Amino acid sequence: MCATNIRVFRVFLSAFFGLLFGFVAGLIGVGGGEFRLPVFLYVANLPILISVAVNLVIGLLSVSTSFLRRFQLGIFSQESLWIALTMSIGSIIGAYMGATLTGKLPTKILRKLLAIFLILVGFRIISEPLWGWPIGKVSLTEPTLSILAALSGLVIGVISGMFGVAGGEFRIPILMFLFGMDVKMAGTTSLLVSIPTINSGLLKHQKMGHMNSYGVIIAVSMGIATIIGSYMGASLAAEAPESTLKIILGLILILATIRMITKP
Numbered sequence: 001m002c003a004t005n006i007r008v009f010r011v012f013l014s015a016f017f018g019l020l021f022g023f024v025a026g027l028i029g030v031g032g033g034e035f036r037l038p039v040f041l042y043v044a045n046l047p048i049l050i051s052v053a054v055n056l057v058i059g060l061l062s063v064s065t066s067f068l069r070r071f072q073l074g075i076f077s078q079e080s081l082w083i084a085l086t087m088s089i090g091s092i093i094g095a096y097m098g099a100t101l102t103g104k105l106p107t108k109i110l111r112k113l114l115a116i117f118l119i120l121v122g123f124r125i126i127s128e129p130l131w132g133w134p135i136g137k138v139s140l141t142e143p144t145l146s147i148l149a150a151l152s153g154l155v156i157g158v159i160s161g162m163f164g165v166a167g168g169e170f171r172i173p174i175l176m177f178l179f180g181m182d183v184k185m186a187g188t189t190s191l192l193v194s195i196p197t198i199n200s201g202l203l204k205h206q207k208m209g210h211m212n213s214y215g216v217i218i219a220v221s222m223g224i225a226t227i228i229g230s231y232m233g234a235s236l237a238a239e240a241p242e243s244t245l246k247i248i249l250g251l252i253l254i255l256a257t258i259r260m261i262t263k264p
Contacts, residue, residue, distance in 0.1 A: 022229025029187020030168030094157020
């Protein structure tokens with residue numbers, strides 16, 4: 001097989017994964033970036049820094065499509081709007097900082113801490129539908145919740161900018177535990193916060209020149225498939241049983257942990 005045919009095959013295979021991950025992202029309310037990264041590295045054969053930038057482009061398309069469809073279906077509320085706005089302030093700053101730090105800081109310790117967080121939260125979320133352990137809202141005052149929303153947005157924004165992910169797998173559990181949202185509302189709120197967060201990180205990566213022509217081709221082909229998949233997944237979110245969504249979310253967190261601690 002010649003080099004041109006191999007590249008075309010890589011583009012189509014990347015689009016297939018874009019459709020698959022877009023569907024799951026729309027259904028749950030995550031960006032799916034941690035699962036796309038191996039596709040960029042091993043299927044599309046992109047360099048790591050370009051993979052991060054392309055991942056942010058695809059993530060932006062995914063979360064925007066998913067949010068608009070969920071909003072159209074009424075999976076949103078005015079109460080969650082102020083939480084999203086407060087989180088977004090910290091996330092925008094954090095994502096820009098994270099993009100600046102890409103490739104400059106050792107990430108071993110950060111990956112281990114994130115892995116511990118993801119696997120604990122993943123099992124905790126699964127425990128409710130499987131074993132009946134209810135997830136209760138933490139009782140805090142509104143000013144304290146606002147501060148925590150901004151700080152958590154900042155931290156998740158840094159993670160987003162550094163690794164090219166939307167950060168929904170971290171944000172949704174926080175929205176559930178701290179603010180008492182159900183998994184559907186938390187997913188939609190997280191998608192709204194993801195939009196400015198990804199934009200901030202993507203802007204910095206573009207300024208740093210982390211893109212090439214082949215990366216653009218992958219972004220376009222995978223982006224179109226991701227939009228279709230995200231729309232389909234978000235369309236089913238309103239009707240999907242909440243217990244099923246929690247089990248899927250928990251499994252995503254655990255799988256994301258495995259992905260995070262696996263070296264390329």
